[in-house]
Amino acid sequence: MLKKSTAAFLMIAALLCGSLLTLSVTGYMQISGQAAGQGAISSALNGSSGLDQKEAKKLGTALGLIEGNYYETVDRNKLIDGAVNGMMEALGDPYSNYMGKETAEKFEESIEGSFSGIGAEVSSENGKVVVVSPIKGSPAEKAGIQAKDVILSVNGESLEGLELNAAVAKIRGPKGSKATLKIQRAGSAEPLEFAITRDDVKLETVYARLEKGDVGVIEVTQFSMNTAERFKEELDRLEKQGMKGLVIDVRNDPGGVLPVVIQMAEQFVPSGKTIVQVEDKNKNRELSKSKGSSKAYPVVVLMNKGSASASEILAGALQQSAGAKLIGDNSFGKGTVQTSFDKQLGDGSLLKITIAKWLTPDGTWIHGKGIKPDIAVAQPDYFSVAPINKSATLQYNMNSADVKSAQIMLDGLGYKPGRKDGYFDAATKEAVKKFQSTAKLTVTGIIDAKTAETLEAALIKAIQNPANDNQRNKGIEEIQKEIKSASSNK
Amino acid sequence: MLKKSTAAFLMIAALLCGSLLTLSVTGYMQISGQAAGQGAISSALNGSSGLDQKEAKKLGTALGLIEGNYYETVDRNKLIDGAVNGMMEALGDPYSNYMGKETAEKFEESIEGSFSGIGAEVSSENGKVVVVSPIKGSPAEKAGIQAKDVILSVNGESLEGLELNAAVAKIRGPKGSKATLKIQRAGSAEPLEFAITRDDVKLETVYARLEKGDVGVIEVTQFSMNTAERFKEELDRLEKQGMKGLVIDVRNDPGGVLPVVIQMAEQFVPSGKTIVQVEDKNKNRELSKSKGSSKAYPVVVLMNKGSASASEILAGALQQSAGAKLIGDNSFGKGTVQTSFDKQLGDGSLLKITIAKWLTPDGTWIHGKGIKPDIAVAQPDYFSVAPINKSATLQYNMNSADVKSAQIMLDGLGYKPGRKDGYFDAATKEAVKKFQSTAKLTVTGIIDAKTAETLEAALIKAIQNPANDNQRNKGIEEIQKEIKSASSNK
Numbered sequence: 001m002l003k004k005s006t007a008a009f010l011m012i013a014a015l016l017c018g019s020l021l022t023l024s025v026t027g028y029m030q031i032s033g034q035a036a037g038q039g040a041i042s043s044a045l046n047g048s049s050g051l052d053q054k055e056a057k058k059l060g061t062a063l064g065l066i067e068g069n070y071y072e073t074v075d076r077n078k079l080i081d082g083a084v085n086g087m088m089e090a091l092g093d094p095y096s097n098y099m100g101k102e103t104a105e106k107f108e109e110s111i112e113g114s115f116s117g118i119g120a121e122v123s124s125e126n127g128k129v130v131v132v133s134p135i136k137g138s139p140a141e142k143a144g145i146q147a148k149d150v151i152l153s154v155n156g157e158s159l160e161g162l163e164l165n166a167a168v169a170k171i172r173g174p175k176g177s178k179a180t181l182k183i184q185r186a187g188s189a190e191p192l193e194f195a196i197t198r199d200d201v202k203l204e205t206v207y208a209r210l211e212k213g214d215v216g217v218i219e220v221t222q223f224s225m226n227t228a229e230r231f232k233e234e235l236d237r238l239e240k241q242g243m244k245g246l247v248i249d250v251r252n253d254p255g256g257v258l259p260v261v262i263q264m265a266e267q268f269v270p271s272g273k274t275i276v277q278v279e280d281k282n283k284n285r286e287l288s289k290s291k292g293s294s295k296a297y298p299v300v301v302l303m304n305k306g307s308a309s310a311s312e313i314l315a316g317a318l319q320q321s322a323g324a325k326l327i328g329d330n331s332f333g334k335g336t337v338q339t340s341f342d343k344q345l346g347d348g349s350l351l352k353i354t355i356a357k358w359l360t361p362d363g364t365w366i367h368g369k370g371i372k373p374d375i376a377v378a379q380p381d382y383f384s385v386a387p388i389n390k391s392a393t394l395q396y397n398m399n400s401a402d403v404k405s406a407q408i409m410l411d412g413l414g415y416k417p418g419r420k421d422g423y424f425d426a427a428t429k430e431a432v433k434k435f436q437s438t439a440k441l442t443v444t445g446i447i448d449a450k451t452a453e454t455l456e457a458a459l460i461k462a463i464q465n466p467a468n469d470n471q472r473n474k475g476i477e478e479i480q481k482e483i484k485s486a487s488s489n490k
Numbered sequence: 491m492l493k494k495s496t497a498a499f500l501m502i503a504a505l506l507c508g509s510l511l512t513l514s515v516t517g518y519m520q521i522s523g524q525a526a527g528q529g530a531i532s533s534a535l536n537g538s539s540g541l542d543q544k545e546a547k548k549l550g551t552a553l554g555l556i557e558g559n560y561y562e563t564v565d566r567n568k569l570i571d572g573a574v575n576g577m578m579e580a581l582g583d584p585y586s587n588y589m590g591k592e593t594a595e596k597f598e599e600s601i602e603g604s605f606s607g608i609g610a611e612v613s614s615e616n617g618k619v620v621v622v623s624p625i626k627g628s629p630a631e632k633a634g635i636q637a638k639d640v641i642l643s644v645n646g647e648s649l650e651g652l653e654l655n656a657a658v659a660k661i662r663g664p665k666g667s668k669a670t671l672k673i674q675r676a677g678s679a680e681p682l683e684f685a686i687t688r689d690d691v692k693l694e695t696v697y698a699r700l701e702k703g704d705v706g707v708i709e710v711t712q713f714s715m716n717t718a719e720r721f722k723e724e725l726d727r728l729e730k731q732g733m734k735g736l737v738i739d740v741r742n743d744p745g746g747v748l749p750v751v752i753q754m755a756e757q758f759v760p761s762g763k764t765i766v767q768v769e770d771k772n773k774n775r776e777l778s779k780s781k782g783s784s785k786a787y788p789v790v791v792l793m794n795k796g797s798a799s800a801s802e803i804l805a806g807a808l809q810q811s812a813g814a815k816l817i818g819d820n821s822f823g824k825g826t827v828q829t830s831f832d833k834q835l836g837d838g839s840l841l842k843i844t845i846a847k848w849l850t851p852d853g854t855w856i857h858g859k860g861i862k863p864d865i866a867v868a869q870p871d872y873f874s875v876a877p878i879n880k881s882a883t884l885q886y887n888m889n890s891a892d893v894k895s896a897q898i899m900l901d902g903l904g905y906k907p908g909r910k911d912g913y914f915d916a917a918t919k920e921a922v923k924k925f926q927s928t929a930k931l932t933v934t935g936i937i938d939a940k941t942a943e944t945l946e947a948a949l950i951k952a953i954q955n956p957a958n959d960n961q962r963n964k965g966i967e968e969i970q971k972e973i974k975s976a977s978s979n980k
Contacts, residue, residue: 050554051546058570061835069831070771071771072771080549086576086579090569091556341555353559
């Protein structure tokens with residue numbers, strides 16, 4: 001997708017997408033007073049029973065045969081890690097994984113919602129590491145790092161030519177360590193230098209904003225340990241500002257921690273009504289019932305196919321127990337609960353194991369199916385168009401995937417390319433000419449590299465314009481309608 | 491590919507493609523008098539060293555945590571198999587595999603080149619199981635099963651609606667067991683019944699034929715234990731018939747047993763010249779030198795991207811040590827030797843482990859690169875065209891992958907569709923009309939299901955016609971040229 005190339009990456013987020021798709025109860029027992037679901041889950045946490053003699057012999061024989069005979073040098077630790085991986089894979093469950101020490105650390109940071117570093121969201125733009133924004137209260141913000149700053153080097157090591165993940169690895173470091181950043185800033189002729197002491201930084205997972213008509217929009221990017229608290233803060237703030245209705249946006253939110261989403265749902269689900277059901281391997285069900293109360297204002301939830309796990313618990317609870325409408329696309333469909341065993345293996349590695357199913361308040365298991373929106377709204381097709389390969393020139397009578405991309409872009413920008421199936425016909429040529437004229441390019445009707453780049457830049461602007469976010473617009477519109485209908489009923 | 495839907499499947503072959511891509515030395519030590527390469531290989535076969543305490547504890551803990559906590563019932567044996575699988579995967583070598591008992595049996599049958607059953611090649615045609623040909627000397631042939639017989643049921647169990655693999659599983663069985671087949675044969679009003687006693691059947695891996703101009707063509711489909719012997723028989727037969735030159739066809743031959751291909755190469759490589767080099771993990775090289783002699787007639791080898799492993803050893807040896815030209819596409823590129831350990835695990839499962847590299851006579855490791863043909867010849871593009879989805883009707887101004895398929899087919903059959911990129915233009919419409927007229931269909935210029943089916947049937951005929959096999963034709967042509975040039979040099 002085009003959007004990704006300029007989208008912001010959290011310093012930690014880039015590495016986490018795979019492992020984060022989880023619904024964790026890791027920190028579960030540590031939350032005092034958080035009783036919901038504990039019975040069904042804690043009863044399931046059983047210990048080790050070890051290998052019997054026959055099993056140990058088979059594994060030992062295999063290990064020995066490999067080490068003794070393989071044509072290249074073998075790392076025994078890798079074989080043992082491979083064996084644990086293989087056991088997990090034998091379960092056929094994509095959410096049960098073994099993580100080596102490094103992956104385990106990053107996973108736990110994401111669950112905690114904090115990491116140690118300087119605290120800046122960065123993205124990669126034309127091969128440069130650009131600050132999207134410093135995280136509130138972070139060392140980067142305190143030192144004066146600003147949005148659009150280009151990070152040239154860290155402690156004398158240039159970031160030039162590095163992949164974003166590799167650059168982020170250089171910027172991050174343990175609490176208390178120093179990072180000296182060389183920064184290029186618009187308006188400064190010489191690079192600036194900042195000496196920053198790294199610290200624990202809380203990941204921002206909640207973004208709130210009051211739109212016109214007093215409609216609040218809260219975006220939740222994942223359900224980390226501190227997300228419920230941050231959500232409550234933002235909710236209180238919007239309510240104090242006179243919010244009359246709320247859009248909760250969990251699009252592309254892969255999930256997180258179970259008690260956190262339960263706490264969040266309690267803000268909206270009336271006392272005594274079910275938020276989620278958890279079913280253990282013996283089919284025992286335990287219902288998490290709300291101790292909260294409902295809101296006087298209307299609420300809708302925006303979701304899409306990237307809304308998984310905890311996002312789906314929130315959507316299901318708010319739909320079935322708080323009367324909220326769900327808007328957008330069908331959700332991802334992950335109906336299981338994992339816990340991670342991070343001490344037992346004794347070497348920093350951990351096992352994340354699926355220990356239960358979760359069901360919506362009415363007892364539906366949405367695994368593999370997802371939740372259907374009450375109001376289905378698709379994003380425009382140009383939100384997910386593939387970029388144009390710039391090495392070829394596209395012109396009349398050609399037929400290719402690149403032509404198709406260009407047609408979708410032209411169409412999205414309001415030029416009429418006639419068709420969007422990849423065949424470059426006369427109408428497409430006319431549309432290209434019109435675009436070139438508007439963009440002050442030489443009017444040829446041919447898509448060369450320059451035209452393609454200009455077209456893509458215009459498209460990215462269109463994608464980033466909230467006015468084009470169909471789902472968000474529909475959410476706000478629906479809330480406005482409900483506010484109106486509630487006030488006319490008074 | 492279209493061809494596959496009607497191509498013949500050997501009763502055993504269908505299940506084996508994945509595991510067969512090997513270069514085995516399993517039966518190696520059993521071939522007496524076969525000394526080549528033995529030193530480098532036998533020295534590598536080392537025993538088991540077992541798990542140390544820490545390793546056993548980690549694996550046991552993981553097993554216990556999974557068994558104790560996973561949300562579904564867990565089969566301990568599957569976890570142990572998974573662990574062995576995982577160790578093999580950790581090597582990152584696609585040719586080192588763990589095989590459970592059933593897969594191991596099939597693998598060994600394929601290496602042996604024999605299996606127990608009735609011995610008939612069958613294919614699936616319109617959901618029916620059709621005999622392509624009974625294997626020479628097999629129980630099926632002795633009982634009178636003929637090509638084109640449709641097998642309706644086995645021991646009273648209908649084969650209707652079964653996938654080919656499932657049907658084959660019902661037809662096969664242990665030596666000595668009885669299979670009563672109900673057969674539908676053209677010309678018989680009532681189904682016929684055949685009672686057949688299953689027996690060991692030798693897989694046919696060598697197909698020979700003398701073409702005009704006394705050019706022999708020997709196709710080798712895999713290098714099983716009996717392939718060298720069968721190859722020698724067919725070679726002798728062709729030589730007695732006055733063969734003046736030979737085309738060896740190893741296209742789509744995934745490989746097989748190392749000593750077998752060495753024996754075969756010895757038929758052509760002069761005494762003392764190298765056939766293949768084997769390099770063990772300590773970089774010790776051992777050269778297999780020919781004890782055979784060269785042929786007085788010219789030889790070429792046909793290969794394609796499906797020619798792997800033993801096929802590549804043969805191609806490399808004949809090119810570098812016997813002056814044979816290689817014709818076709820670049821070969822697959824598998825330059826390693828595996829052996830299987832089938833006793834050590836003690837439960838019928840086996841480990842196939844890569845124990846060495848092999849190099850061509852001049853010391854090149856072709857792994858991942860393949861061997862370049864001396865004369866590159868591509869097959870026509872319609873040999874690999876995708877079938878047309880019959881649910882949609884294709885017509886003027888449409889643009890789709892199905893239109894593209896239809897255009898490639900029309901072009902292959904000599905109609906001129908104007909373009910082959912999926913855009914249905916006026917020339918394509920004309921070509922469809924011409925085809926419909928020739929095929930005595932209603933002439934509409936529109937591709938409906940009937941036209942698509944007729945088009946595909948015509949294409950399959952074209953693919954099966956040896957006259958269209960560019961690579962084979964080039965091979966025969968090259969041999970004819972070399973025969974001519976040799977005789978003019980006399």
